[in-house]
Amino acid sequence: DIQMTQSPSTLSASVGDRVTITCRASQSILTWLAWYQQKPGKAPKLLIYKASTLDSGVPSRFSGSGSGTEFTLTISSLQPEDFATYYCQQYNSYSTFGQGTKVEIK
């Protein structure tokens, strides 16, 4: 099984901050990585796939990078609607999610 580890688990930030979330895979997953945003009581929403490709309609302040075992999700200027929990997902071998990173208001 491929394990996915996100850090930090919780992140406190202010509107306008640049935010970076890291996701590490237990073995190489090439660029088979997706990022999701989940708000309370809602289904996850796809943000990024293939490590760095923005899904349709996702604001350009979101970006993804990385390959192999280390990946990052960056929000260039945090907006009020971005406070949520973010999950990475590897899809190199079946599918595994990270444990999530909660972005909360500082």
Next chain:
Amino acid sequence: QVQLQESGPGLVKPSETLSLTCTVSGGSISSHYWSWIRQPAGKGLEWIGRMYTSGTTNYNPSLKSRVSMSIDTSKNQFSLNLTSVTAADTAVYYCARAWGGASWYFDLWGRGTLVTVSS
């Protein structure tokens, strides 16, 4: 636009079978992969399995012995059966479209349905 909606019992007794259905509207279920994912309260996401409209399936190895999925293209629906449930199977269950072939991510999700396992 394509929408997904889960349906099924919200309460299942221990040792019984959890059965859920996902109805796809606004588009055809054919020629796509479809998945089930679950999320216990306050916890992360766990992929359960996926199915192609041809009947091909992939299941999470940790659940494989208890999971089966089926598809009814005439009704634009796909279903999940999880046998011998315990309290650990209590979760919100999501259906989703699994985009891709050998490697897949989830581009469309249902709203989710809470299933509680309790006597």
